[in-house]
Amino acid sequence: MRTHTERQRGGESTTPIRLACLDMAGTTVADDGLVLAAFAAALDALEVESAADRERMTRYVVDTMGESKITVFRALFGDEAAAQEGNAAFESAYSGRISLTRALPGAVETFEQLRAAGLKIALTTGFSRATADALLGHLGWHGLIDLSLSPGEVGGRGRPHPDMILAAAARLAGDDPRAVAVVGDTVSDIRSGTASGATIVAGVLTGAHDRPALLEAGATQVLDQVAELPALIEEYRSPPLNLTEG
Template identity: 55%
Template sequence: MNDHGTRTGALLDPRPSRIELVVLDMAGTTVADDGLVERAFGAALPDATDEQLAYVRATMGESKITVFRHLTGGDEERAHAANADFEAAYARLVDEGHCAPLPGAEDALRRLRDQGRGIALTTGFARDTQDRILAALGWNDLVDLALCPSDVDGRGRPHPDMILTAALRSRVSSMAAVAVAGDTDSDMRAGRNAGASVVAGVRTGAHDTATLRLAGAGHVLDSVAELPDLLAAREG
């Protein structure tokens, strides 16, 4: 013990933890959206009101079945039918070639791997849609994990479950060794709820800087391409 009653060996290390795992959103963060989500929602709910479309925009990043439950007033049968139509419409858009990485995203993935960090991609889409996107982009060998709400009993963002599951599967030393990046407020809240030490918003998707900051973003980047440099600078 020292004079203040603190165990000398228990003093906290002032250096930030090295980031071992980076958890990244897909549409709007690493994958170009270009209105594809809204087009797929339009196919699922062709009579959607302006208020409903505003809700879709506000809840970008959340589990799609959760969004449809709200839009259908909790009618499970209608929600699941609409979600199936949404996923089918989005899959068609991907199959037609309307799927591309955001500028600098693929290079960022490669740089993160070169830095020795694990990479997990998370989404609010269903498994089949996520797999189609990864196959279309040729990213299966670039990432270590790809998780969707069905992998965590349906608890998508802003719940922390996908991030915590990625951390457990990656066997990180602590949640302080995890960084999260995304383009929506639900990404930011999920990162904070999980206890990640780096929660970064990107301005390439659904929500603006003020929204991302309000939801807990510690950093706001022009794009995910800036993330490898941010992490490297943070670790000196």
């Protein structure tokens, strides 16, 4: 449930929302801790044995959830060869567990409602293109969205940089970030959205970070789940479209 303070921005924009940019893991996809399990497998591959080092690195991963995974490994190890090895081990471990992922409640219905109302949908992720495609294939989402982007497709700069959102806006929203609604469960999602100039930058509480962290990062609203997005976008449209009935 959004607070009164969070609601106050509703209706301020005169630019119609035409594109929803949504994160995957934690926002539309439930992976039940698979990111951290895959990271633990990567630490095993890199022979990180110290309990203190593993705890410190895992905390960093939690704090930077949503960022490009190769960027995270570079920050942790400071060595390109080790970063590439760790990232490859992470992607392999996550891909091997993709069958355990599932759509979060309301995600598919949200896609359907938004597209029925004429909006475009882009999914953005910190995963590689190969892992993103495997995830989309497992979930059967290729036909439900208009675009998906990974950091490698925008020059390698993932979140908190706005590159993926801006690339999606260029292709699907007339190159106007004010016509974009961004939704994500992490601080990096929110920072990416605010940096892009998107009108709606909503946090969602089904993933890594909590309400205070999302608001501090600049979220315009915080939603309990992605299923609340159609109603939020309707608040910003004038005249409003009926996104929640029919």
